[in-house]
Amino acid sequence: MDARTSRFTDRVAALFEHDGLPPIAGRIFALLLLSEEARSLDQLSDELGVSKASASTNTRLLARFGLIEPLRRPGSRRDYYRTVDDLFERSMAVRLDRWREFTDVIGEGRRTLALPTPEVRERLERYEAALSYMADAIGRAMVQWRAVPARRLARTGSGR
Amino acid sequence: MDARTSRFTDRVAALFEHDGLPPIAGRIFALLLLSEEARSLDQLSDELGVSKASASTNTRLLARFGLIEPLRRPGSRRDYYRTVDDLFERSMAVRLDRWREFTDVIGEGRRTLALPTPEVRERLERYEAALSYMADAIGRAMVQWRAVPARRLARTGSGR
């Protein structure tokens, strides 16, 4: 693995770690992102220099999040992993779930807690409403994105 | 602090921890979310049963994220902390920054890496475009939310 690729996997690993996932999961994801053909556990552990145990644990973690999927090749007993096709929607779904979880906690607090003043109640109500509004907006945007034709992809985003 | 409130602070703490922040930061944030009047470091450390050192560290962390702000009361040398007014926009901004960071990493990889096949290139292009599209959509939704009048807040969200 060359230096640039290594830097890429490291940065993705840092992002994953920042999100509370093991860094190796990020490196596996990054590597598969750059791979055309699916990769086996042994290949992953070999190329990344990690144990097969870690490769196994983290591939299953990524699969549980719907970011990668196992694939059985005919005539082989090995599991080969690749990124899923609807990559963006799956990674979006993970974020959205957390978002909704946060919204739920705020909502439950608003409903069940003895709030000291109307001001506090209003603060929670507005906060919850904003979170909920944003979750809806994100959901709608995902639907809209699904309708964007694949070939116009280079022009849709404005970048940073 | 009663049991329900404690449960609330614990859940928020878990969410914060899930996002890579110290649990005490979450508990402080949750407590301030339910407080009408601002609270001092001593009050926070006392009510949450944590050291003043932790209270200091984590309030500054929360302030750096723009979620709470210090407030000096006239005739007092103490710092009092409360949640900011534009709570939602600040917490949203944090998420959005991470989102853009992720988009940037993918984009830099797409531009600088030697990709094996056109299929991989297209995968990265579409992924980056989707992330960028979503970042824009979130930004637009934030602007729109700002325009929603405060009194209609109970009807805007659809919930889970």
Add this chain to the structure above:
DNA sequence: GCCAACGTTCAGTCCATACTGAACGAATCG
């Protein structure tokens, strides 16, 4: 039905970091 080649699991180790108590520095009152 034994064998080999897988993936998974688990105890053990190690490392990162949250948290604490105590020392420190700064600022305000008398």
Add this chain to the structure above:
DNA sequence: CGATTCGTTCAGTATGGACTGAACGTTGGC
């Protein structure tokens, strides 16, 4: 100014979790 009352910092500790090597279970092939 001296003392007090703050907030901050820092070394030390403890806790959680990522990672590993080895044992285990399982599934196809001969």
